[in-house]
Amino acid sequence: MVRYLLGRLAQAALTLLLVSAAVFAGLRAMPGDPAVLLAGEDPDPETVAQIRAELGLDRPVPVQYLVWLGRMARLDFGESVRTGLPVSDTLLTRLPVTLELALLSLLVAAVVGVLAGVAAAVRQGRPTDWAANAGALLGLSVPNFWLGLMGVLLFAVVLGWLPASGYVPPSESLTGNLAGMLMPALVLGTGLAAVVMRQTRSSMIEVLGSDYIRTARAKGLSPARVVLVHGLRNSMVTVLTILGLQLGALISGAVVTEQIFVLAGFGNLMVESVFTRDLPVVQAAVLVTAAGYVLVNLAVDVCYSLVDPRIRIQGGRS
Amino acid sequence: MTATATPARRLLRNPAGAFGLALTVLLVGAGLLAPLAAPHDPAAVGFDRLYAPPSWASPLGTDELGRDQLSRILYGLRASVLIGVAAVLMAAAVAVPLGLAAGYYRRVVDPVVSRLNDAVMAFPFLVLAVGLAAILGPSPVNAAVAIGVSQVPNILRVMRGEALRLSGEQFVDAAVAGGAGDAAVLFRHILPNAANALLVQVTVGIPAAIIAEAMLSFLGLGVQPPTPSLGVMLSSAQSTFAQAPWLAVFPGVALVLLTLGFNLLGDGLRDALDPKGAQR
Numbered sequence: 058m059v060r061y062l063l064g065r066l067a068q069a070a071l072t073l074l075l076v077s078a079a080v081f082a083g084l085r086a087m088p089g090d091p092a093v094l095l096a097g098e099d100p101d102p103e104t105v106a107q108i109r110a111e112l113g114l115d116r117p118v119p120v121q122y123l124v125w126l127g128r129m130a131r132l133d134f135g136e137s138v139r140t141g142l143p144v145s146d147t148l149l150t151r152l153p154v155t156l157e158l159a160l161l162s163l164l165v166a167a168v169v170g171v172l173a174g175v176a177a178a179v180r181q182g183r184p185t186d187w188a189a190n191a192g193a194l195l196g197l198s199v200p201n202f203w204l205g206l207m208g209v210l211l212f213a214v215v216l217g218w219l220p221a222s223g224y225v226p227p228s229e230s231l232t233g234n235l236a237g238m239l240m241p242a243l244v245l246g247t248g249l250a251a252v253v254m255r256q257t258r259s260s261m262i263e264v265l266g267s268d269y270i271r272t273a274r275a276k277g278l279s280p281a282r283v284v285l286v287h288g289l290r291n292s293m294v295t296v297l298t299i300l301g302l303q304l305g306a307l308i309s310g311a312v313v314t315e316q317i318f319v320l321a322g323f324g325n326l327m328v329e330s331v332f333t334r335d336l337p338v339v340q341a342a343v344l345v346t347a348a349g350y351v352l353v354n355l356a357v358d359v360c361y362s363l364v365d366p367r368i369r370i371q372g373g374r375s
Numbered sequence: 376m377t378a379t380a381t382p383a384r385r386l387l388r389n390p391a392g393a394f395g396l397a398l399t400v401l402l403v404g405a406g407l408l409a410p411l412a413a414p415h416d417p418a419a420v421g422f423d424r425l426y427a428p429p430s431w432a433s434p435l436g437t438d439e440l441g442r443d444q445l446s447r448i449l450y451g452l453r454a455s456v457l458i459g460v461a462a463v464l465m466a467a468a469v470a471v472p473l474g475l476a477a478g479y480y481r482r483v484v485d486p487v488v489s490r491l492n493d494a495v496m497a498f499p500f501l502v503l504a505v506g507l508a509a510i511l512g513p514s515p516v517n518a519a520v521a522i523g524v525s526q527v528p529n530i531l532r533v534m535r536g537e538a539l540r541l542s543g544e545q546f547v548d549a550a551v552a553g554g555a556g557d558a559a560v561l562f563r564h565i566l567p568n569a570a571n572a573l574l575v576q577v578t579v580g581i582p583a584a585i586i587a588e589a590m591l592s593f594l595g596l597g598v599q600p601p602t603p604s605l606g607v608m609l610s611s612a613q614s615t616f617a618q619a620p621w622l623a624v625f626p627g628v629a630l631v632l633l634t635l636g637f638n639l640l641g642d643g644l645r646d647a648l649d650p651k652g653a654q655r
Contacts, residue, residue: 072494083510194642198635200586202593203609203627206616210624214617302496309501313590317613327502328594331509339509346502 076347134341154322165246174257196251205244205317222319260292301357385647392643398636406452413446426619436621450603459585462519466526474531478538500525508596518597537569571648582637
């Protein structure tokens, strides 16, 4: 177990290093010498050399990378070119919005996807199964940003039931916060629910056909107990993996969803700063997202090995 | 369903698969033939017909510059299909040789390639697209590259699995015994037998790539206005919702039908090419 965890930890660290090196290389590959840019119009070579020394650009590239990495690791992302505020402060105000959105959509996906998947598996080949499959196919084919637009059109513009956009902090009004987050979470959760449903269905069908389920039924346990306790528990491993694998899609989806519902979250900040060419913010947002992604995956793998002992014995998923 | 039916016949006999094929052919055809099929010039501006609702002259209405929406959607489908297919083909060009090598050289190549692949697999592609756009500027080519990278892991995994499975087959032993070099074994003997799996994976990858392209263009990171693209059209429709809802509805419907067609076709192909699976 310890060996497995250490190996997994080393792998996560390596992934982060690779990502950081890619970000650093990308920034260095940008056209234009920052020292010349900072020196203003018609710079004399001495001023440029001085600025270059101040920025540390005269040192060897590997040293520059390590210095930069040290700053990033201390969450010192510099200041936003546009607002002049420290980037880390901006990130901290934006992060809760995105986290709330992500958690709510995960909840939607897990509840809807697992319930529909179990229902479809239990009623395999019957109308319930058919409807769940059709729903999943539609969920996969409808891009979430269009679903969001249509949601706004129907529930905000035509019916006026829900606000079209904006974020209300829960400290201000909890109901206002949930009303504002309901549509974004449903929109972002739909595609994920479709994937979870398909996976739950196929793993439940497999589990329900296995010997120990027959034994449980033969013992005279109630059908609900057999399905929910014995069956579902074993297909949870698959669902957990899928949620881990879908994390990247969730992050990408959150960026668009924030854009549609004008939620001042992380993704919104990222897109905004690309257009304003606010590179310190882009750099920090990319790194923090990557780190979050790696850490959550690590956590999923650890949970996974706790749920299924075979994994920590064999030392990895295959 | 008889076991001797050809895959094409099995695909056509499966209602969902046949419908998917028809939908795909129709929409891809309409997009590719857009210059012939479009009733109007997609760029023709008309200030006397701003936000015109659907009518005989413009069956799907006109936009904020009076441009004909049907024509713009046809050109948009064309952009979606071309970028989506190009991204998946780029991905296949990288993933096929790497996947085959990983499945064949299990000791040396596999550990490295599979680890890297896992890392790329679920990494948020949008973050990559944002990074590329920040460094190189937003453009359809950069968007296609980011989408292509995001498609590599799925194809690579499938090809690795196929190479792993096929390298144990007798015909591979026979080819090796016959003196075939590694490259010949991989590309002349293993690849043709993995073609079905590759075809299914590519068909499933295209709708995902199309949605990704629309999403990037919607965010302004892909196709740039005034070039017609479904994502760009939806993005500009966002601000005129109440006035002209048709501008938000129709490009999305076109996008959904296109991806639905490919998804149904992909599912149908999978069943048709794998008779054992279809009978389950």
